Amino acid sequence: MINTTQILEDNIVKLIPLEHSHTDLLWPVAQQVDLYKFGSSDISTLINLKEYISNALKADNVIAFAIYDKRTSSYVGSTRFGNIDTKNKVLHIGWTWISPATQGTGLNHKMKFLMLSYAFEHLGFEKVELRIDERNIKSRKAVEKLGASLEGILRKNVTTKNNFRRSSCCYGILKEEWPTLKQTHFNK
Template sequence: MKAPTLENNRVKLSLIDLSNFKQLQTIAQEKDLIHYSPSDISTPDKLRDYVQVAVDGYYHKSIIPFIIYDKEKQAYAGSTRFGLINWKNKVLHIGWTWIGHKFQGTGLNKNIKFLMLQYAFETLEFEKVEFRIDERNQKSRRAVEKLGAKLEGILRKDTVMKDGFRRSTCCYGILKEEWPTIKEVLSKNIDF
């Protein structure tokens, strides 16, 4: 599997690996950056382990992990990935997304998600894209709802967090047949 580079005028997504993840060490240590995630990237070693899991998943064809470069700010901004890729059923998840605080609310994330959705539906020709979000994470829930994703259900207390709390996970989805309409709406706010 060859990793794609996804890019427009605003952002470039390229494969994250053990040769480039250090570009994110400062951002990864920002306070409350991934508060709603069961992952831990708070130290250089934990960030390396996080990336190693993604790299291993890439070689097993279940993950395509990206490092995010913000072309407007000319800086690395964070990470995202396709995960839980089910090649047989043509379903994958977009998630594990974190961007530094100074990049949030700038339109960067919308550009990232647009490129990823476009690749999933138009290049991979997948049938469905899913997003899994902590029920408490209202900011991320609003963001995927603005993309046009539909809430499909809530998995109650299904994930143990770093502090031992059992979170409930909201499951959102976009179907292939919904993509043309969503693409048209999103295209009005994307930097091609």
């Protein structure tokens, strides 16, 4: 069974299991982020954010986190493990949104290191997948900096804002690739 109460942290970031009580703490950040631009979730109102959190907490194959930046002592977003397939040992990392002020500071890279380490080294998963809107060049570059391989593009598979049908770039990291990537992409 997967521990859904595990806190993942280092000296910069703490990933705290998401709870309903995080709604008010995340609302100031949610107002700065247009999650619906590239994804299928809309957190543009407090009601929508509450529903987003409730749906994450109800899902059987999800471990969702609130992101806490230790440098600023503030909550700066949310992320999760999703589409967790324990039989085939595959999961997705995604649904990530962080404050604009936090973007480009290295926090996302640190956070992904914690999540990848946990997925491969503690949960024993064989593969981690990340899916990104083909138009979201900034996020694609961030995932490529992790050493993830582009495996293909799912054409028009997600409906986003204004009923736009996005295509998703599918990236993956295999368990046997992790030790090398850990040294080459995260050892700084």
